[in-house]
Amino acid sequence: MTSINKPAKTAARKPPAGxxxxxxxxxxxxxxxxxxxxxxxVASALVFPKIFFPSGDEFVGLLLSFSAFAVGYLARxxxxxxxGRLGDKVGRKYVLVFTLVLxxxxxxxxxxxxxYSVIGVAAPTILVLLRLAQGIGVGGEWGGAVLLSSEFGxxxxxGFWSSAAQIGPPAGNLMANGVLAVLAASLSNEAFLSWxxxxxxxxxxxxxxxxxxxxxxxxxxxxFKAIQAHGDRPKAPIKEVFTREPKxxxxxxxxxxxxxxxxxxxxxxxxxxxxxxxxxxxxxxxAAILIGSAFQLVLIPAAGALTDRFNRRWxxxxxxxxxxxxxxxxxxxxxxxxxxxxxxxxxxxxxxHAFMYGPQAAFITEQFPARLRYAGSxxxxxxxxxxxxxxxxxxxxxxxxxxxxGWHLIAGYLxxxxxxxxxxxxxxxxxxxxxxxxxLHNGNTQESRA
Numbered sequence: 001m002t003s004i005n006k007p008a009k010t011a012a013r014k015p016p017a018g019x020x021x022x023x024x025x026x027x028x029x030x031x032x033x034x035x036x037x038x039x040x041x042v043a044s045a046l047v048f049p050k051i052f053f054p055s056g057d058e059f060v061g062l063l064l065s066f067s068a069f070a071v072g073y074l075a076r077x078x079x080x081x082x083x084g085r086l087g088d089k090v091g092r093k094y095v096l097v098f099t100l101v102l103x104x105x106x107x108x109x110x111x112x113x114x115x116y117s118v119i120g121v122a123a124p125t126i127l128v129l130l131r132l133a134q135g136i137g138v139g140g141e142w143g144g145a146v147l148l149s150s151e152f153g154x155x156x157x158x159g160f161w162s163s164a165a166q167i168g169p170p171a172g173n174l175m176a177n178g179v180l181a182v183l184a185a186s187l188s189n190e191a192f193l194s195w196x197x198x199x200x201x202x203x204x205x206x207x208x209x210x211x212x213x214x215x216x217x218x219x220x221x222x223x224f225k226a227i228q229a230h231g232d233r234p235k236a237p238i239k240e241v242f243t244r245e246p247k248x249x250x251x252x253x254x255x256x257x258x259x260x261x262x263x264x265x266x267x268x269x270x271x272x273x274x275x276x277x278x279x280x281x282x283x284x285x286x287a288a289i290l291i292g293s294a295f296q297l298v299l300i301p302a303a304g305a306l307t308d309r310f311n312r313r314w315x316x317x318x319x320x321x322x323x324x325x326x327x328x329x330x331x332x333x334x335x336x337x338x339x340x341x342x343x344x345x346x347x348x349x350x351x352x353h354a355f356m357y358g359p360q361a362a363f364i365t366e367q368f369p370a371r372l373r374y375a376g377s378x379x380x381x382x383x384x385x386x387x388x389x390x391x392x393x394x395x396x397x398x399x400x401x402x403x404x405x406g407w408h409l410i411a412g413y414l415x416x417x418x419x420x421x422x423x424x425x426x427x428x429x430x431x432x433x434x435x436x437x438x439x440l441h442n443g444n445t446q447e448s449r450a
Contacts, residue, residue, distance in 0.1 A: 003227075012310040015290075016200075017219070018152055018219055018267060019149075019153050019161070020150050021217075021218065021292030022148050022151075022152035022153075022164075022221070023149045023152070023153070023161065023164045024164075024214070024217065025148060025149075025214045025215055025218055026145045026146070026148045026149035026164035026165045027149075027164040027167050027168060028139065028170070028210075028211055028214055029096065029100055029141075029145060029168075029211040029214065029215055030142070030145045030164075030165045030167075030168025030169075030172070031167065031168045031171035031172045031175070032100070032104075032172065032204070032207045032208055032210070032211040033099070033100060033103045033104075033137070033138065033141055033168065033172065033208075033211070033366065034138075034169045034171070034172025034173065034289060035171075035172035035173075035175045035176050035204060035207060036103050036104065036106075036107035036134065036172070036177060036201075036204050036208075036229070037072070037103070037134060037138060037169075037172065038169070038172045038173040038175075038176035038177070038267070039107070039176040039180065039201060040072070040107070040110065040131065040134065041173075041176075041267060041268050042176060042177060042180055042267075042268075042270070042271070043180075043197055043200075044065045044393075045065070045268055045269075045271045045272055046271060046282060047192075047193060047197045047309055048127070049064070049065040049362070050129055050193060051115040051116060051117070051193060052065070052115055052116050052123050052124045053065050053116070053124055054117075055209075056135070058107075059125075060169075060428045061367055064124075070136070070390045070391055070393070070394060071128050072131045072132070072133045072134050072135035072390075072427050073133055073135060073214070073385045073386055073388075073389050073391075074135065074230040074386055074390055075131075075132045075133075075134075075135030075139065075391075075392025076135050076136070076138050076139030076381070076382035076385045076386070077139060077150075077379070077385075077386060078135075078139060078213075078381055079099070079135065079136040079137060079138065079139020079140035079378070079382065080139040080140065080142070080143070080375075080378035080379050080381065080382035080383070081238055081337040081372075081378075081379070082136070082140060083095050083098075083099060083139065083140025083141075083143070083378065084140065084143055084238065084374050084375035084376075084377070084378030085235065085237050085238050085375055086140075086377055087140070087143060087144050087147070087374030087375065087378070088233065088234055088237040088371065088372060088373070088374045088375045089233055089234070089235075089237065090206045091220045091221075091224050092144045092147050092148055092151070092221050092224055092374065093148075093215070093218055093219070093220050093221075095140060095144050095374075096141065096144040096145060096148065096215055097212065097215050097216060098140075099137045099138070099140045099141040099144070100137075100141070100208060100211055100212055100215060101208070101212065102133060102134075102136065102137035103133075103134050103137035103138060103141070103208070104204055104205065104208030104212075105133075105138070105209075106130045106131075106133040106134045107130075107134065107201050107204045107208075108201065108202060108204060108391070110127065110130050110131075110201050110206050110401035111198045111199075111200070111201025111202040111204075112198070112201075112202065113127060113130070133221065139378065139381075139382040139385075140378060141380060142165060142377075142378065142381050142382075143373075143374050143375075143377040143378035144374060144378075145164070145165035145168070145264050146164075146165045146166075146361040146364075146377060147164050147166075147221060147223070147224075147365065147373060147374060147377070148164075149161050149162060149164035149165060150162035150361070150362065150365060151180040151221035151222060151224065151370075152221055153220060156308070157305070157308045158308070158362040158366060158383075158431060159303075159304035159305055159306070159307040159308040159312060159358070159359050159362040160301060160304045160305040160308055161304075161394065162304065162361035162362045162365060163300050163304030163305070163358050163359075163361065163362075164301075164305070164363050165250055165361055166301075166357050166358055166360060167296075167297060167300050167301060169263070169357075170293040170294075170296035170297055170300065170350070170354075171297060172269060173289065173293045174290060174293040174297070175207075175293060176200065177286050177289050177290050177293065178199055178290060179199070179200045179203065180286060181283060181286040181287065181290065182199070183196045183197065183199060183200065184196070184282055184283060185283060186285070189289060190440050194297055195415065196377060203424075205297055220272025223370050223373075226370075227370060227371055232371050233371065234371050234372060234375075237371075237372050237374070237375035238375055238379070240372055240375075241368070241372050241375050241376045244372075245367070245368055245369075245372060245376055247427060248367035248368055248376060248380075248428075248429075249255065249367075249376060249379060249380055249383075249416075250424070250427060251367055251424050251425075251427035251428040251429075252363070252364040252367045252368075252376070252377070252380030252384075252424070252428070253379075253380045253381075253383050253384040253424070254358065254384070254420050254423055254427070255316065255360060255363055255364060255380075255384075255421055255424040255425060255426075255428065256364075256380065256381060256384030256385065256388055256421075257384055257387065257388045257417045257420045257421050257424070258320045258323055258356060258414070258417040258418045258420065258421035259320075259353050259356040259357045259360060259421070260384065260389035260392065260417075261351050261383060261389065261392045261413070261414060261417045262267075262323055262349065262352065262353045262356075262387050262414065262417075263350075263357070263389065264290070264388075264389050264393055264396070265327075265349070265352075265392070265394035265396065265410070266346050266349045266350050266353065266415065267289055267293075267350075268393050269392070269396040269397070269410075270285060270288075270289070270346060271285045271286075272396075272397065273400065273401075273407075274334070274342060278334060278335075278337045278342075279337060279447075280339065284339045284342065285342070287339075287343065287425055288339075288342050288345075288346040288347075289346060291343055291346070291347055292343075292346040292347045292349070292350035293350065293352065295347055295351060295354075295401065296350050296351070296353070296354045296357075299351055299354035299355070299358065300354045300357060300358040301358065302354075302358070303315070303354050303355045303356075303358030303359055304355075304358040304359050304361075304362060306358075306359075307358070307359040307363075309361065311430065312359050312362060312363055312430065313363070313425040313426075313428055313430065314425075314427075315359060315426040316355075316356055316359055316360070316363060316421075316425055317421075317422045317426075318355075319352055319355035319356045320356060320418040320421040320422050320425070321418060321422065322352055323352050323353075323356075323414060323418050324414060324415040324418040324419070326348065326349065326352060327349075327410070327411040327414045327415070328407075328408075328411045330345045330348070330349055331407040331410075331411065333345045356421070361377075362431070363428060364377050364380050364381065365377045366429070366432065367380070367428055367429060371377040388417070395413060396410055396413075399413060416446045
């Protein structure tokens, strides 16, 4: 991070007529897909250890459940490779339609899956396979959703326009936790574990149908059209990313680590710590996550827009450093077992996440040239997820067990990820909006000549 000056000003480009529609489609589609992913995350902490992994040892059951949770992250690079390649070769739109259907179908089938008491070991086996399908879909979804909104918007305001897809996780998390909270509050514990949790999974069929309707009406992005007109589509985008853009790939991947792990702490592991160590109820935890997610709906696009005015890497890096300082304070805040302090703590934690996650999409995509942007962004996003969000709940649980319920090792783990992310910021480059403006101008010129 060489300076803290504002990015160089470029000629503003009025967003095309489809920019707002693309923003809404990116936000809506990703929200629906992360609703599916989020209900699995919550269920993996509160439901699945009891009905799919009944080992007789609650701690072992939790580890097995979080292992299945990790499969979704481990599968993301597969989606990143397959759909990232297609996104740069055939376009953004149809890849996004397929990923939506894939994730939705897997989620509905999880809702209909008989538990261990009915079909035995086949239940967790099928659960893992469906989780694998979810992960593959999400691995291809994110890069396309980001490009959908950012490539319709003004390149000089990429932080704001690309934040549409970033709103998806908290919005999906808000919907998922809201549905689960209502079900948990209105049903007995036995009824919730027996069938109540399935309602949230099965309901995603309606949500995915709505998202599919929106995406099918979209046009291809202006940037990809310009690439087509210029005849510059890559033949082997994955290979080119690894051979021509290794520094960009490393920088973009490292930028993901701290926000990924931080989000896992405040949306997954906090449910375990607060209920088991502090004796709080599931409803207390879900309410805190709901409130924190609601704040993120505003903070994420605000953070993205902020980095269009101030140096993006510095804003991101400062938020990562603040995370390392905050985590010990959070655990100290909640030792009094106050629901209010838990809620305030989760809100602050998710706010710090927003100031990294809001500009994250812009930072990652602008590390790569437009012709390799889908593949590069998808690879960085998914590969980082393997060493970040995938294993975070497992590491949290292992550190929690090793410290006999203590939090100091967990705080150290977050501090380490913050350092790694700051290194990613240092390796990255600042925005260069003129690259897209030049590409769009040349693409329009090619179309006019044709």
